[in-house]
Amino acid sequence: ETAGSSMMRLEHSFLGHTQKVAFVAFYDGPETRDQKFAVSIGLDDTLRVWSLEMFTPIYSLEVGLLPSRARLFALGRNTFAASAVFDKSATVVVARFTTDVAKPYVATNRAEVALLHAPPGPSNEVRSSRHQLLAVTSEDMVVRLLETGGAHRVVATLPPPPNSLVQIKAVFVLMEPYRVLVLWLSSLEIAVFFVPPWGDSQVAPTPTLVRRFCVLDLATPSGDRELITDKFTSVAADDLQCPPLLDMADPSHFRRIELLEQGKLKFQSQFIVIGTATGRLLFLEMGEVLSSSGVWDAIAAKHRLPGAQPAPFSEEELEGVQGEAALRRHAEEKAALVLPGQASYPAAARSVCLWGRYQVHHYGVTDIWAVGFSVVSVDMKRNVKVTSSATMETVFTTRVEPATCSVMCYSLQEEEDVAASPEALVLGTQAGSLQLVQMPEGHVLSSSTAHSDAVQALDYLASLGVVASIGGDQSVRLWSVEDLTELQTVYFPQQLTTLAFLAPGPEEDTAGGLVLGIAQQACLLPRTRWS
DSSP, X not given: OOTTOOOOOOOOOOOOOSSOEEEEEEEOOGGGTTOOEEEEEETTSEEEEEETTTTEEEEEEEOOOOOTTOEEEEOSSSEEEEEEEETTEEEEEEEEOOOSSOEEEEEOSSSOEEEEEXXXXXXXGTSOGGGOEEEEEETXXXXXXXXXXXXXXXXXXXXXXXXXXXXXXXXXXXXXXXXXXXXXXXXXXXXXXXXXXXXXXXXXXXXXXXXXEOGGGEEOTTOOHHHHTOOEEEEEEEEEEOOOOOOTTOHHXXXXXXXXXXXXXXXXXXXXXXXXXXXXXXXXXXXXXXXXXXXXXXXXXXXTOOOOOOOSSOHHHHHHHHOHHHHHHHHHHHHHTOOTTOOOBSTTOOOEEOSEEEEOOSSOEEEEEEETTEEEEEETTOEEEEXXXXXXXXXXXXXXXXXXXXXXXXXXXXXXXXXXXXXXXXXXXXXXXXXXXXXXXXXXXXXXXXXXSOEEEEEEETTTTEEEEEETTSEEEEEETTTOOEEEEEEOSSOEEEEEEOOOOSOTTTTTOXXXXXXXXXXXXXXXXXX
């Protein structure tokens, strides 16, 4: 009812039930604090829960057959009863709705949550709370960056790719010093966005696209034809020690050594690491990727960030090494290899210069993680290799069974200048069990209990040594990484889609919590519910 008038105004319509709505109740129990809900039951045999704060459905629960003459009664704000007759026998069902287990965290615009990602690696666990971010990617390919400290508000929203056929396969958030969001796309491209400061504004800013590239946009002074016929197959991004410069005949290496000596390049930097179809690992230094766009200088000057770096080698050096005719043929070959959906940005940007490429596997790389100063990679034959980024020497190798998903576990070091080291690889299987590959011994352990369906996603919280898994049985399970002992199981009324641990921090209600994708929102399972 509007102020000063007897007129009623429709605020919102909730669409979801496919048949008559038989019962509606409102719930604002004490554990929800600032969240209020409506609960409805329809003759389509579903109970639906709606957020009255976000105006979105939270989940749907199958409640069984309800005949048309079923009667429903409100027993309280959050308790109701259903009375019906089945096969000449009366049945009464009493149900209680509670949000005490998991509470709404962020909602999407009627699209299921597809990916959750906290900044990779142990650095996320020691950052100040104001830099702890969670990337929430929904099924419509919208990416929302959520500040997990304090009021956990959305601080940036990235609309979906212009081409609806392009899907987001992975997201990486790297805040300092460049403030970038890295997307790994189904078009076998990488897109890098600048995340502008959000301040106290109520309107979430839109990240700015700085560079979008595929393997055809990479360059080496020798103009290697084998490089442009290769394909990106997996991507990781994190702070790493600079890999060695192996080919000293490459003029760019002398330029980089000079920049290192001048302090314009660091011996530790942010890298995008790419696994390829030929078993190589490609290293791209983030400053070089941003500098190749031609627009980074203006962004860096406005926001006081590191400026663009000079190109490691010039067009004249390329022409001197390869010749004008070879360069022209190279450009024609690249134009013929462009895949559907690929769209380099900016169109006139120079090529991204490789820091280095290293033949690590004999088969295509399917999974890759950057952990501390190590790179962990898995190939098509399930060979696992741990490689030191400082020397690019393989320090550990083993072979694992086929898996539906996997996560790298690492040990945190007390010394600030010592990086985390890989500790174990945990694999989820089609049968619902977990397998633990211990490093460097290579021992393989299997969990004694399992999901009743395939494991769909895993995540790891290093500070507690806990692995979380979700399966097709609508449950989340927590395990000790030492021996895969099951610590806790929590069931949900609807299928979970993804999960991510929040970094420990000063906020007691979110520190170490587990964020779960369920239907059209992400909900928070507080650490107090499972620890």
